[in-house]
Amino acid sequence: MIRRSKSLAFSCSRGFRWNSILSYSRGANRFAGVEDGESGRERAEEEGGGRIYLHKSRGQHILTNPRVLDAIVRKAEIRPTDTVLEIGPGTGNLTLRLLEAAHKVVSVEIDKRMVEILHNRVTDGKLDDRLTVICQDALRTQFPQFDLCVANIPYGISSPLVAKLLFGNHSFRSATLLLQKEFARRLLAKPGDSEFNRLAVNVQLVATVEFLMDVSKRDFVPCPKVDSSVVRIRPKTEIPDVDLAEWGAFTRTCFSKKNKTLGAIFKQKRKVLELSRRLCNEPPCAGQGIVGVYDREDDADDADEGDEDCGDVTEVGLLKEKIVGVLRDGGFESKRPSKVSVEEMLRLLSLFNQAGIYFHTLR
Numbered sequence: 001m002i003r004r005s006k007s008l009a010f011s012c013s014r015g016f017r018w019n020s021i022l023s024y025s026r027g028a029n030r031f032a033g034v035e036d037g038e039s040g041r042e043r044a045e046e047e048g049g050g051r052i053y054l055h056k057s058r059g060q061h062i063l064t065n066p067r068v069l070d071a072i073v074r075k076a077e078i079r080p081t082d083t084v085l086e087i088g089p090g091t092g093n094l095t096l097r098l099l100e101a102a103h104k105v106v107s108v109e110i111d112k113r114m115v116e117i118l119h120n121r122v123t124d125g126k127l128d129d130r131l132t133v134i135c136q137d138a139l140r141t142q143f144p145q146f147d148l149c150v151a152n153i154p155y156g157i158s159s160p161l162v163a164k165l166l167f168g169n170h171s172f173r174s175a176t177l178l179l180q181k182e183f184a185r186r187l188l189a190k191p192g193d194s195e196f197n198r199l200a201v202n203v204q205l206v207a208t209v210e211f212l213m214d215v216s217k218r219d220f221v222p223c224p225k226v227d228s229s230v231v232r233i234r235p236k237t238e239i240p241d242v243d244l245a246e247w248g249a250f251t252r253t254c255f256s257k258k259n260k261t262l263g264a265i266f267k268q269k270r271k272v273l274e275l276s277r278r279l280c281n282e283p284p285c286a287g288q289g290i291v292g293v294y295d296r297e298d299d300a301d302d303a304d305e306g307d308e309d310c311g312d313v314t315e316v317g318l319l320k321e322k323i324v325g326v327l328r329d330g331g332f333e334s335k336r337p338s339k340v341s342v343e344e345m346l347r348l349l350s351l352f353n354q355a356g357i358y359f360h361t362l363r
């Protein structure tokens with residue numbers, strides 16, 4: 001049951017030249033935003049009262065500019081032998097182009113109405129034997145083997161999806177993703193940039209990220225509030241030998257207060273107690289992988305409760321001294337996490353481990 005108040009209504013159209021139709025328009029009751037070959041800007045047309053409601057909550061903004069669609073496919077470096085994974089094909093504007101360039105396309109789409117539209121479009125174009133559509137939530141689906149991921153993804157799942165691609169044991173050459181501009185900037189951020197956060201540090205541990213192009217909000221139907229950027233994420237062939245679960249917990253601690261020094265962060269009573277509990281909780285739960293790449297703004301600063309400096313002369317106090325010693329001897333005490341590179345973070349974790357301090361996940 002679709003509740004109209006929460007949705008954006010777009011009408012269907014008919015009678016446009018096939019190549020001018022950006023989304024499916026065969027038969028009655030079909031949606032079509034319409035590609036404007038001249039300006040590439042949005043239009044929506046109505047026919048016979050047929051409508052499909054685009055759900056904001058599912059990020060249903062249809063990319064309609066043919067030049068942008070073509071550019072994404074060109075920049076994705078698709079080989080004719082490739083299987084391409086697409087997340088969120090929507091009405092299939094990108095999918096049809098991917099099918100022209102690749103050997104196979106596997107598209108994962110949560111909305112069965114979109115799947116129906118997509119099926120009809122590829123059947124019309126006789127491309128259906130090379131397309132597999134999985135009608136499921138991309139975050140809950142096991143991806144098949146793929147060479148490349150190319151997608152205009154729903155922005156609401158950017159962070160867990162990037163984590164799934166990079167930390168989910170998939171082997172692929174690259175992911176060319178259309179993302180919200182701000183999210184893309186965070187992926188690309190370098191130490192010292194104001195956007196540098198756990199997302200950047202976790203992604204850059206295992207991948208390189210390259211900016212490809214900006215995309216205007218006006219190239220979508222309906223027009224979203226934000227601009228977008230296309231980036232290419234290439235998994236590194238050699239990944240540092242680090243327990244990813246521990247790395248995830250470690251970077252979470254380091255970035256719990258992005259603008260405080262590491263010394264101030266690790267001296268907090270709560271942090272020391274947390275580490276103390278982890279140490280008592282042997283053996284480590286290794287190999288769980290990073291379950292998220294931690295991009296939530298509200299993760300950036302933990303609440304201030306229990307923030308006071310830990311001054312105990314108990315075991316916890318001794319642990320605190322040990323922690324401070326590691327930070328001081330390694331030259332990290334006065335550094336801010338937002339200015340520390342991945343390599344330096346790895347060195348700090350290794351120094352902690354050498355001192356018998358671990359960040360493994362609590363059971």
Ligand SMILES: C[S@@+](CC[C@H](N)C(=O)[O-])C[C@H]1O[C@@H](n2cnc3c(N)ncnc32)[C@H](O)[C@@H]1O
Nearest residue numbers: 061062063088089090109110111137138152154
């Ligand atoms: C931004 S639209 C992109 C549509 C199309 N790729 C384009 O470029 O015009 C995102 C699409 O992802 C789908 N979607 C949203 N959440 C999803 C999820 N968790 N798993 C799979 N698809 C999802 C939406 O239904 C929508 O069709």
